Amino acid sequence: MRELLKNWKVLFLIIVMLFAVLIIFVNGLKFGLDFSGGTQFLIHLSKPVNPDELALITSVVSKRLDWTGLKDTKVSTFGSDFILVQVAESDPKNVERIELLLKKQGKFEATLDGNILFTGTELKQIFKDPQKGYGFMPEGDAYKWTLPFLLSDAGARSFTEKTFHKCTIGFDPQTNQKTYDCEKTYFFIDRPLDSVIVLSIDQFNYDKELYLKGNRLASIPEKTKIDELKKNASVPFIVFDQNLSAEQKEELLSLLELHPNALVPSTVDLKIIDDLNSIGFNVKKIEPEKDIPWTWTAAGAKEVISLSEDVTNLNPYKERIEDATVYSELLIRGYGADQKDAMQRLSDLTIILESGSLPISVESISRETVSATLGREFLNTALIMGLVSLLIVALVLYVRYRQLSLTLPMMMTAVCEVVLTLGFASLIKWNLDLASIAGILTVVGTGVNDQIVITDELLKKETETETSFVNRIKRAFFIIFTAAATVIATMLPLIIFSSGMGKLVGFAITTIVGLLAGVIVTRPAYSEIAKYLLSHKK
Numbered sequence: 135m136r137e138l139l140k141n142w143k144v145l146f147l148i149i150v151m152l153f154a155v156l157i158i159f160v161n162g163l164k165f166g167l168d169f170s171g172g173t174q175f176l177i178h179l180s181k182p183v184n185p186d187e188l189a190l191i192t193s194v195v196s197k198r199l200d201w202t203g204l205k206d207t208k209v210s211t212f213g214s215d216f217i218l219v220q221v222a223e224s225d226p227k228n229v230e231r232i233e234l235l236l237k238k239q240g241k242f243e244a245t246l247d248g249n250i251l252f253t254g255t256e257l258k259q260i261f262k263d264p265q266k267g268y269g270f271m272p273e274g275d276a277y278k279w280t281l282p283f284l285l286s287d288a289g290a291r292s293f294t295e296k297t298f299h300k301c302t303i304g305f306d307p308q309t310n311q312k313t314y315d316c317e318k319t320y321f322f323i324d325r326p327l328d329s330v331i332v333l334s335i336d337q338f339n340y341d342k343e344l345y346l347k348g349n350r351l352a353s354i355p356e357k358t359k360i361d362e363l364k365k366n367a368s369v370p371f372i373v374f375d376q377n378l379s380a381e382q383k384e385e386l387l388s389l390l391e392l393h394p395n396a397l398v399p400s401t402v403d404l405k406i407i408d409d410l411n412s413i414g415f416n417v418k419k420i421e422p423e424k425d426i427p428w429t430w431t432a433a434g435a436k437e438v439i440s441l442s443e444d445v446t447n448l449n450p451y452k453e454r455i456e457d458a459t460v461y462s463e464l465l466i467r468g469y470g471a472d473q474k475d476a477m478q479r480l481s482d483l484t485i486i487l488e489s490g491s492l493p494i495s496v497e498s499i500s501r502e503t504v505s506a507t508l509g510r511e512f513l514n515t516a517l518i519m520g521l522v523s524l525l526i527v528a529l530v531l532y533v534r535y536r537q538l539s540l541t542l543p544m545m546m547t548a549v550c551e552v553v554l555t556l557g558f559a560s561l562i563k564w565n566l567d568l569a570s571i572a573g574i575l576t577v578v579g580t581g582v583n584d585q586i587v588i589t590d591e592l593l594k595k596e597t598e599t600e601t602s603f604v605n606r607i608k609r610a611f612f613i614i615f616t617a618a619a620t621v622i623a624t625m626l627p628l629i630i631f632s633s634g635m636g637k638l639v640g641f642a643i644t645t646i647v648g649l650l651a652g653v654i655v656t657r658p659a660y661s662e663i664a665k666y667l668l669s670h671k672k
Contacts, residue, residue: 138666147659151550154557161560165222166567167208167504169513172222173229174504175236178497182214187493191217198235198489220504222565229501235482237499239324240491244293245366246319246441251296256289260488267465270476276350277476281483282465290462294447298455301446314448316441318358320366321466323486324434324495329395329418330370330386331432332410337399338373341427352426353437353468360429367433369393378409390414397432436483437468520575524548527582535589539667544585547660551581554651555644573641577648580621581656584614588661592668607661614657618649 138144166172183191192209195217200207208220219236223229242254261282262268270279285293301316333341341360348356364371370389372382386396396415398406399422410417422428443449447458466483470476524545532541555574559566591606625642 138663141662141666143658143662147550147655150655151553154554157557158553158560161563163556163560164563164565165513166565166570167220167222169567170222170224171503171505172220172224173232173501175219175221175233175499175501176212177217177219177236177499179215179217180495180497183494184214188214191492191494194240194489194492195219195236198240198485199232222567224503231478231482233499233501235485237496238486239495240486240489241322241324242487242491243322243325244319245322245368246296246300246317248365248368249296251293251319252285252289254487254491256286256292257283257487258286258289259284260484261463262484266463268480270470270473270480272473273469276469276471277473278467278469279476279480280465280467281480281487282463283487285462285464287462290460293464294458294460295455297441297446298458299446299448300441301443301448303448312449314443316443316446318355318362318438318440320363320435321437321439322367322434323436325367326369326395326397326432326434328393328495329397330372330389330393330415331397331429332372332374332378332386332402332406333399333428334402335373335375337428341429344425344427345430349426350469351471352430353439354427354430355438355440358438360427363427363429363433363435367435369433371429374406378406383409383413386410386413386415399428437466439467523575531582531586534586535593540589540664543660543663543667544582544589547585547656547663548578548582550656551578551648551652554655555648558647558651570641570644573644574648577645577652580649581652584617584652584657585660585664587613588657589664592664607665610661611657614653618653621649622646 139148164170177195179191188211192211196207196209199209199219199221207222208218210218212218221232223232240254242257244251244253261284263282266282267280268282270277272278297319301314304313304315305311306313338360345354345358345360345363346356348354348358370393372378372386374382378386390413394414394416396410396417397420398410398417400419401422402419407417420428420432423431445461447455452458468476468479468483470479527548528541528545531544532538535541552574555577556566558564559570564570588607588610591610594606625646628642629646
C-alpha cells in the first residue's frame with residue numbers, strides 16, 4: 135500500500151481531492167431555482183414585437199444575465215410584449231443590480247457636437263486583456279477602471295473623420311510649447327431620443343452648478359457645461375419657472391408626435407404631471423442621484439472624455455484628412471469609490487456592450503420572490519437516488535468482474551469525480567440545478583465506462599509481464615483520450631456559438647469539466663490502482 139501511495143498519479147488525486155473538499159467546505163454549494171428559489175422579473179416592453187424581435191430580445195436578456203448557463207436563469211416570453219425572467223438570486227443588492235441591467239435597452243452611442251461618432255453596433259470586440267488596459271487600479275482616493283475596445287473599419291473611419299482637427303492650438307510662452315484645447319466626446323447608453331426632458335429652473339440651475347463642479351465617480355470632468363450635454367443628448371429640454379407657460383404647452387404639443395414620453399424629476403409638482411398628461415405625454419419619473427446632475431441621469435449620459443491632440447491628428451500634424459491616422463482601438467474609463475465598486479461598474483458596462491442592445495426599450499419591470507419548486511427535500515431525495523444508482527452500478531460491476539478489490543476502487547473513483555466537479559462548482563459559484571446534476575451523473579457514467587475499458591485491457595492476459603501492463607494501459611488511454619477529445623470537440627461549438635442559450639452552454643461546460651477531471655486526475659490514478667492490485671494478485 136505504501137508503494138501505491140508513493141505513486142505520483144495517486145498522490146495527485148489525493149491532493150486535488152483534499153483541495154476540492156476544502157473549497158466546498160469554505161465556499162459551500164449554491165443551488166439553483168429548482169432547489170433554493172430566487173427572484174422573478176416581469177419585463178413589459180414599450181410595444182408589442184414580432185416573433186423574430188421577441189427571439190432576439192430573449193437571446194440578449196439571456197446573454198446579459200448568464201451566457202455560461204451556470205447561474206440558472208430562465209427566460210421565457212408571455213404574449214408579444216412581456217418577458218419573464220427567473221434567476222436563482224435573492225440577495226437584495228444583487229437583485230437590484232440585475233434589475234438595473236434588465237431595465238437598460240443597452241443602446242450605446244458616442245457623440246461630438248451632437249453628431250454620432252459611432253454606436254454599439256460598431257464595437258467589433260471588447261478587449262478583456264490587462265495588457266491592453268482592461269481592469270482597474272487605485273488612483274488617489276478612488277479606483278480607476280478602463281475598458282478597451284476595437285471599432286469596426288466603418289466606425290473607426292467615422293470617428294477619425296469627425297474628430298479631425300477638433301482641438302484649438304495655442305502657445306504657452308513660459309514653456310515655449312504648443313497647447314491644445316480639445317473638444318469633448320460624450321458617451322450615452324439609452325439616450326432617450328423619443329422623450330422630452332421637463333424640469334424646473336431651480337433644478338436646471340442646480341444641475342448647472344454640479345456640472346461645473348464635476349463628479350469623478352460619475353465621469354463628469356470639472357467645468358463641464360450643461361449646454362454641451364443638451365447639444366450632445368439631442369433631446370428637447372423644457373425648463374419652466376413655476377408652471378408651464380402657454381408657449382411651453384404649445385411647444386410640447388408640437389413635440390408630442392416624435393417625443394411621446396416626458397421625463398421629469400420624481401420631486402416635480404403634481405400639477406406639472408397633470409398638465410403633461412392632459413397634453414398626451416406618457417410621464418416617467420426619474421429619481422435624482424446624490425451629487426449627480428439629474429439631467430445627466432435622464433439623458434442616459436455615462437462619460438465625458440476630452441479628445442487628445444494625437445487622436446485629432448494634430449500631433450503629429452496631418453494637414454489632409456485623407457492622410458489622417460485611423461484609430462480603431464479606443465477605451466472607456468471611469469472611477470469607482472472602492473475596488474468592488476470599480477469592478478462592478480466595469481463588469482456591468484462590459485455585459486451591456488457584449489450582449490448588445492434590445493431592438494426596443496423597456497416600458498416597466500416588476501419583480502417578486504420565487505419559492506423553490508422542489509426544495510431541499512427533493513435534493514435529499516435526489517441524493518438518495520444517486521447513492522442507490524451507485525450501489526446498482528457497483529453490483530453490476532461485481533457481477534462482471536467477481537472481484538471486490540476491483541469494484542471498490544472503481545466506485546471510489548466515480549465518487550471522486552463527483553467531488554471534483556462539485557469542488558469546481560463551488561470555486562466558480564456555479565448554481566446547481568436539475569440539469570447540472572443530471573450532467574454530473576452523465577459524466578460519472580462516462581467515467582465508469584472508461585474504467586471498464588482500463589480494467590478489461592489489464593485483464594486480457596494475466597500471465598504477461600509488468601511491461602505488458604504498461605502497454606495495455608497505453609492502449610486503454612488511447613481509446614479514452616480519443617473519446618474525450620471527440621466529446622470536447624463536439625461541446626466547444628455550443629460554448630462558442632450558442633451565446634444566450636444558457637442551458638446548452640451550461641451542459642457543455644458541465645461535460646467538459648467532468649471529462650477533464652476524469653482524464654487528467656481520476657482515471658490515471660485508477661489505472662495505477664488497478665495495475666497495483668492485479669500485479670499483486672498475480
